[in-house]
């Protein structure tokens with residue numbers, strides 16, 4: 180099994196290109212099931228999760244061809260020959276549930292395995308099912324599978340979410356594009372990945388208004404066409420690499436970075452005495468001298484501070500001057516990186532959804548264990564500024580959401596390598 184070995188090596192300088200967004204691509208790909216015409220995605224990230232979604236779509240009868248070393252995904256589902264999303268694929272990746280809405284809308288029938296447990300929280304899919312019912316579908320849970328049917332096709336309706344869900348909003352939005360009549364999605368998620376999905380669906384001929392706000396209105400159409408769509412920049416990969424010079428010192432330009440995707444995050448970096456500025460090609464992050472300042476962080480749905488940057492932010496605050504309080508409001512079990520950072524000498528107290536981090540002068544390298552995608556990269560960031568060597572185990576988590584981490588970080592001066600048993 181691969182491990183990543185990191186040695187602290189002082190300030191970082193140079194440029195890091197930011198890829199297309201995993202969490203946008205994972206909802207854009209199932210949109211191909213809504214149309215008989217080809218859908219081509221450009222600027223696609225090369226990640227194991229994208230390979231899993233490809234496998235799932237192919238198992239349903241869609242054609243997915245990866246070109247230009249994976250940056251272009253040419254997809255077509257002129258016929259959906261299999262309406263069952265199998266457990267063996269779905270258990271690998273929760274985002275598989277995003278085929279439910281498109282299949283139901285197109286074929287009036289879908290069978291999708293329930294995703295099962297997840298390290299960071301219970302993560303039920305009840306809101307996805309409620310949304311389909313609001314569009315007139317009958318849902319039945321049997322033998323670990325969701326059996327959904329809408330023999331006469333879906334009908335427009337009001338989908339009102341009791342809490343903000345990115346995935347359930349994406350499923351409802353895709354399903355509503357082919358539902359008869361008008362759908363209003365209330366308390367919708369406002370994430371940039373949803374805006375990107377709406378732009379792509381409109382390119383396919385959908386009628387959508389209000390994406391990026393908490394109320395989205397969709398006029399159903401009889402059929403959708405094809406399109407070519409560039410995947411939006413990955414704001415979580417962007418935020419992750421913005422923290423590398425923040426933690427180690429130095430100055431790094433993030434090529435393709437956009438301030439509007441990371442507003443709340445940049446406010447916290449500014450409060451921590453990290454400078455962020457816009458350049459012609461992206462964003463520049465610099466930390467010249469002096470220690471980082473402690474800041475308090477609470478995770479929230481967009482445009483609030485993203486939960487997917489909480490672990491990485493904790494790594495920064497481990498060597499801040501003073502005590503920071505992090506509140507995780509989205510997932511109930513997303514502090515598993517804390518005991519691993521403690522192994523590196525961090526001072527962290529976790530009580531339920533709150534972590535108190537008292538900054539230390541410097542962390543020390545240690546062998547640590549990755550427990551989920553964002554936790555794994557937070558350990559790498561911590562290792563970049565630690566004394567000695569850090570060995571991060573179970574990096575298969577990392578490959579789900581980050582392409583070429585070692586190359587990108589060593590290009591700006593980091594000592595990092597991947598070793599295989």
Ligand code: EPZ
Nearest residue numbers: 202205274302303304305306307343344345346487509510
């Ligand atoms: C998306 O997950 C992202 N994944 C997650 O990124 C991200 O952490 C999350 O949104 C929040 O921003 C993808 O886009 C593939 P939610 P999703 O539905 O859609 C509860 C990463 O690291 N909920 O917004 O699954 C749920 O338990 C991943 O890239 C229900 O109760 O998240 C959670 O507490 C991790 N019932 C909250 O809502 C439901 O039916 C928000 O979850 C659905 C969700």
